[in-house]
Amino acid sequence: MTHIRKVFVLMLLMLIGAGTTFAQERKLQNKPYIDQRRLHYGFFIGMHDQGLSLENAGAIDPATGKQWTVKNDHANFGFHVGVLGELKLHENLALRVVPTLYFGSKHFEFFDQSTGEKQSQDMKSTYISVPVHLKVTAPRWNNYRPYVVGGVNMAYDLTTGKHTLLRTNAFNPMVEVGLGCDFYLPFFKLIPELKFSFGLGNVLDKKRDDLMESSDIIYTNAVNKATTNMVTLTLYFE
Structure with a gap:
């Protein structure tokens, strides 16, 4: 989680820096009428860290006696691109729709409690999603305007059929705050x-008809539950 904290601190410092402008004199405003438009359009690029929170089941392979545990052992940064559409609802409130394409992966380590044996899986994921957000902004001061955003993201993973030891369902609904x-x-x-x-x-797929041997299905049985999580840093251009 160290990288997440670093990104959060950088963003917080940026907002604090923007907030200090309230103590300054007014300056010439760039694009003074841009926020008066009812519809806004733009595009964006960014980087993100895909994650999967796992709940281990403690299952034991009846054929070998092995008991596997699994963890999402390190961060794997990916990138995302998309377009922005924003509808002004009020002076300080807007509705945003941001169709996005995410490219990234998640890495898992499986550990057998009895023998110390290890296995690993690199789960590549390509999400296509249509997040819908409400954006609440502070009043503009000079050329800065901080905001908070929240909403839902309906993401669909295009690559689930290629997952091996663990497989997730294609549809991933998420709530988002930023x-x-x-x-x-x-x-x-x-x-x-x-x-x-x-x-x-x-989102864990437990119906693995493609796995016929107990030595293969034990990796899926080792997990009770898997939930998606993601941290994204995005640059919008409008």
Whole structure:
């Protein structure tokens, strides 16, 4: 979680820096009328860390007596791209739709309690998603405007059929919360945003008809529950 804390601290410092502008004199505003438009469009790029929270079951393979545990052992950064559509509902409230394509992976380590044997799996995932968010903004001061955002993300994994030891369901609903700041530059608006996503249900696929041997299915049986989580850092250009 160290990398998550570092990113969070950087984002927090950015917002604190934006907040200190309230103690400054007013300056010439860039793009002074951009927020008066009812519809806003843009695009974005970013990086993220996909994760899977696992609940171990403690199952024992009846054929070998092995008892496997599994953990999501390290971060694997991926990238994402998409487009932004924003509808102004109120002076400080907007509805956002942000179709996104995520490319990334998750890495798991399996450990046998009795022999110390280890196995690993690199689970690559390509999500296509359509998050819907409410954006609540503070009043603009000079060329800064911090905000918070929250909503739901309906993500679909295009690569689940290629997963081996563990497999997840394709549909991954998540709730999301985040914070960011609008920076008004001379020719466009730059918006860095830090966001946290939390899965709403168990996405572990327990119906593994492709696994015929107990030595293969034991990895799936070793886990009771798996929930998706994600941390994203995004740059919007509007």
